[in-house]
Each structure stands twice: as C-alpha cells, then as structure tokens.
Amino acid sequence: MFPRPFAGPLLGLVASLALTSASPAETIRTGAKAVVELFTSQGCVSCPPADALLTSLAERKDVVALAYHVDYWDYIGWEDTFGHEAFSDRQRAYAKSWGSSRIYTPQMVVNGSKAVVGSRRTEVHDAVSEAALPLSVSLHRSGDMLKISVPPDARLPNAVVWLVTYIDRAEISIDRGDNAGKSMVYTQVVTGRQILGMWEAHSGAELKLPLTEMLGAGNTGLAVVVQQESKGLPGAILAAATYEP
Template identity: 45%
Template sequence: MKKFVFTLMIALQGALFLPAAQAMDMKTNPKAVLELFTSQGCSSCPPADAALREWSEQDDLITIAYHVDYWNYIGWEDVFSAPKYSKLQRAYAKSFGSERVYTPQLIVNGEKDAVGSRRGDVQKLVAAADLHVGVDLKLQDGNLTIDLTSDGATQVDATIWVIPFISTAQTKISRGENRGKTLAYSHIARGRMPVGMWHGEESHQMELPLQDILTDQADGMAVLVQTKGAGGPGRILGAASIQK
C-alpha cells in the first residue's frame, strides 16, 4: 500500500485539525469497489460488517458502508444512518431493473450484487471485476488533487464522486434486533458529493479544498468515477481512497 506524508492545518468543525507529518494509507490501483448497504437494526448485518472490515485491509479493494434508515423503526436508530443512503440503494435497484432492496446488500463496481455476508458469492464477483480508469490522489496545502488517466479510446459520461468516511467505529446497541451487542464498523460513509464530470479524456485533473470534504468526523475519503445506469448509478470505472 502506498504511503503519503503531508503536513497541513485546516479548520474542521470549528477546531484546528493538524495531522502533522502523519502517514496516510492510499489505494490508487484497486480492482474493485465494494459498497455495503447495512443497518445497526438488522440482525443479519453484523457478519457482513465483519467481512467488509476484513476486505478493507486488502490493497486491491476499496470498501464503503452506507447505513440505511429503513430499519430504524423497530427499536434502534442507527447512529450512522441517513435517508440519502436508502435513496441511493433504491436508485441502484432501479438500475438493476428491480424494486427490491435488502440488507446486507453488497454491490461490486456498481454492476452486480450479492448478500454481503455470503463471502464466497462476493469473492466470485470480485474475481471477475476490474477498473480500467486510473485515479491518483495528492494532498498539498490543504487541498485534494484528483488525477484521472485512461487510454482515451472511449467517450463516456461519468460523474466524479467524493465519499468522505469514518475509517473505524464501534457502537453499543441497547435496543432492537442487535441489543446487547457492541458492533464494529469500517469505512462508514458520511456523505456522497458529485464534484465533476469526466468524458473519457486521456487525462483530467481537478483540485478541491479538504475543509469542504473532511466533515462530520470523517478521517478518510474514497473517489469514484461512475457512469449512470438506467435511472440510477451505473458501472464504476475507476476509484481511489486515502485515510489516516
């Protein structure tokens, strides 16, 4: 895994954030992006959450956990949930030609899905996956620079997304289906921001201020280059991530 050392000072949620000379873990050549739709109120989700934590340690995989809100009514409100993640999952379902959503659903490269706790099924999807657009990230002077590279042979309409995340967290569940458990999570999405478009050029660069990205306790981010599907998200073409 590549390391990137940087020094910066930015204002973050009203306080000074100073990761002075701190090593960052960066992934710039993954073969797959694993997006897990999960909930603290779902008794079937902890095994999938545990699997995602393990996959997050692999250099060739980028993982993101979206906590949906439609389980909140049964006694425990997921502390990381938001309606926008449920909406994203429904948009994926529409792209797949379905109206069905479930947890734990894991989507590989925006194209195919499996039950997130069925590791063998997920590994089969990962084995067949690839990402052909290069995404490189650089941090300097409080800014994030995103560089995209490809062979320029294909014209596409793809959105560049930045997903800030909390790299690790634990929650003690006192009610609902998982009551009494202390559960661990990884790469918890704290937003999903479209920051630009890419149309297949051989090279493309953009720069963003970190103080607009690292919000809501986020200590890392993923960058996805993703096409549009039939009414929702489509295939992911390239990705990278960086975290403390």
C-alpha cells in the first residue's frame, strides 16, 4: 500500500546543520556510512538468507537497510504481499545505469553504486565495510514536523532528496510457491518513495516534513536519502538518515 503522494515544501537552501534530537520514545539515526537496498521476493527460494542478513545489517547504527520487494516472481504461485512494480522498476533502473539488462534476486545495492548477491554474507560485509557517504543528514523533530538539514559541499553534483517509508518488521506465512510452508520475518520493508526536494551542492538544503501524514497507513519508520540522478536513472547515494517514532 503506497502513501498518498506528497511534495514537501522547500523552505530554503542553507549552509547550517540542524542539531539532532529525539524523545526517549523515538529513534533518529544519522551518520550512516552505507545504504543497503535489498531487492527480494517472498517467492524467491534463495532469498531467505538475504532477508535474514538485511535484518542483522539493520541493527547497525551506521547502516540504513531497506528491503524492496519486487513483483516479477509473483507468477510462480505466490503473490508477494509487499511486492510492487515500482520496486522492480527501480532495480531495472539501477541495471540500466550500469549498462546491464540483467536483474536478479536476492540483490543488494550498496550506496547506489555497488551490487552484490544478497545471500553472499562475506561479499556483502566487505562491500559495507568499504562503503562511505560524503554527506550527513540532520533530523530534528519539532512537534509534528521533522526538520531535515543537509549541508552544502561544492565538490559534489546536485542531488535529489527522497523520502522512503517502511515497516520495520512483519511476519508472513507463505502458503504457495517455492517458499510454501515457511513463516518469514521481514524487516525494513519499503512501502513507498517520493521526492521531497533538491539538494544543491553550493547551498545545501533544508526541508520540513509533516510526520502524521507520512507515517500513516501502518508505516513505522522513514528514511531520508540524498541520491544523485543522471537522465532519470539512480546514481550514487550521498547521505541518509532514519526516523522511527
């Protein structure tokens, strides 16, 4: 289920960096070194180890872990309860940006630039250990608004600021397909993506986000991801942070 599209107001481009704060009941994670995007499916027989690996990565404070459930395995007898064509299209867009037409599950993409087989634990951990993000995102809650601040860096190209909503945990009993009979726990399940605004390298960005509107429809967390794009295709991720109430 996708949330209603939202275009957050761009309040001004600033060089200052807001302080990060949260009440005891909420969690704000900044300073990530890696964004790990897992393309997975409940109908993929080789995906459960990758799903479990993403769960462990999500526990790290320096990793933003996101699970995109694709829909192209639905034909084999089980329709993924979180699958969506838009997520399959995102995976295809990554492949196209690298000059490839091949997509597969499970696949992990690290910082928008390196792809590895999601079930190969050593390769995934190596990719994460080598990863680094050149920017930081600062999040600060004030009432029902979340202030997002990203500092400038004139050495980098401009980028898009994305909002990604997710469910932090869901348990699904699979009745058909290659994983029939399994009860699976999925974490950081992406439910939707939308553009908040632009980050400009010479001036930074500052935006505000209404939390009640964004965290409706069962969403339990959100990620703010700053990512380069070229000709409509995803590029390198520059920064990311997460908020969970």
